[in-house]
Amino acid sequence: MCQCYGRALARSIALVAGIATLWAGAAAGAETRLCVLVPHFKDEYWLSVGYGLEEEARRHGVDLMFFEAGGYRALQTQIAQLEGCLDRGADAVLIGAVSSDHPALLAAVSQAAVQRPVFGLVNALDAPDLAGRVGVDWADMGRAVGRYLAERHPLGTAPRQAVLISGPAEAGWTGPLETGLRDELAQSAVRIVGVLGADTGLREQLRLVEDALDRWPGADFLIGSAPAIEAAMGHLAQPVQHATPRPGLVATYSSHTIKRGLIGGQVLAAPFDDPMEQGRLAVRQAIGLIAVAHPDQALGPEIRLLQPGSDGLPQMNLSPPEYFPMIE
Incomplete structure (x- = not known):
């Protein structure tokens, strides 16, 4: 029990220190770079996530690097992209995982988290070393x-x-x-x-x-x-x-x-589930504007069921039709 507690405490201290350092750099005017990994942009849902990320990044003067793996079966590609984020000097990584529990991806996340905070984005990721996660259940x-x-x-x-x-x-x-x-x-x-x-x-x-x-x-x-x-x-x-x-x-x-x-x-x-808002929340969480008290608990919008004639349906918040992110 003591060893487990010690490991958990050390992990919490490391997460807080990493995020505090990231936000301190942003506050001091240094360019903050977030690396965003997604399964693909073939699904319009991810375009709205990407637009929310870009909106919030512009608001806070944060630079984004986008990578798409090419599909949910592109496990090795996403692992290589995760490693590439660190090589390119990313201050933190936001990962929309192609798998929630593949051992190779979990190991790659664990190794990356030693160097930079890694945050889960939208998709579930059963990695104990995440600094936080945005998404719905x-x-x-x-x-x-x-x-x-x-x-x-x-x-x-x-x-x-x-x-x-x-x-x-x-x-x-x-x-x-x-x-x-x-x-x-x-x-x-x-x-x-x-x-x-x-x-x-x-x-x-x-x-x-x-x-x-x-x-x-x-x-x-x-x-x-x-x-x-x-x-x-x-x-x-x-x-x-x-x-x-x-x-x-x-x-x-x-x-x-x-x-x-x-x-x-x-x-x-x-x-x-408001994918644009999830993108905004993810940037805010990564740069320390939202406290990460419990990294294992996801932060996300309320889910609404929409039907024809639902209030606010025409104003549903999604990315502009012409939007497509700049992919590395």
């Missing part, structure tokens, strides 16, 4: 979707079938999201008949949508990632040669396309 995102469907189709009403289209299993958010979704659906008339997962690019998710419609043509709902629902909106808009009822579309998170789908009525519901 993705189980709560799943619960928000499940609660919506359970209220719409309570237990005892006509049975309904749903297919879940999500990201790859190694992504830290997919497992908790499915768990939360199933928890809320347990006392409903909605049953998940299939689960498909792949990287969250539009092309990969479209293949899953086509597969789902072929394998479960009578499904009442497609529950999917933002790119999956975007793909489904386009696919279902095409003329068909059969009279199969079209499934209702429910997104597991929000993006520009999901916003348009909600406004137009093609999408029934989607939880909104």
Whole structure:
């Protein structure tokens, strides 16, 4: 117990000292550089995170370096980028991890954290050496979707079938999201008949949508990632040669396309976790404007479930349509 306490205390002192030094440099006018690692920008969600990061960085005179791994299966690329952040003189690293628990990534984070503070960004990362993390609980995102469907189709009403289209299993958010979704659906008339997962690019998710419609043509709902629902909106808009009822579309998170789908009525519901605000919070946390009392606890916005006609839907805060970050 004494050894564990000593290690925990030493870690806390190191984290506080590292962040205090970083903020002292910023306050003194020295250029502060934050290195941002994300899985990819193929998903519009990450564009809003990036824009929030840039907005807050400009406000505080902080320089950002963006790197994208290329996908959730680009583990070695992200590890190399993490090491490259230190070589380029980053004062801190914000990592949207491609995996929550891969030993190689955890080891790389541990080694990097000896030199600079490392912060988790959006995605869960089970690394004990993180200086802090910004993000929501993705189980709560799943619960928000499940609660919506359970209220719409309570237990005892006509049975309904749903297919879940999500990201790859190694992504830290997919497992908790499915768990939360199933928890809320347990006392409903909605049953998940299939689960498909792949990287969250539009092309990969479209293949899953086509597969789902072929394998479960009578499904009442497609529950999917933002790119999956975007793909489904386009696919279902095409003329068909059969009279199969079209499934209702429910997104597991929000993006520009999901916003348009909600406004137009093609999408029934989607939880909104304000990715731009998460970007702003991440910069503020990294430069010491937000105290990191408990590095293992994530800081994040409140989750709101949006439906067509929801208050404030047209003003949903997302990155400008022309925005794309400068990638190293």
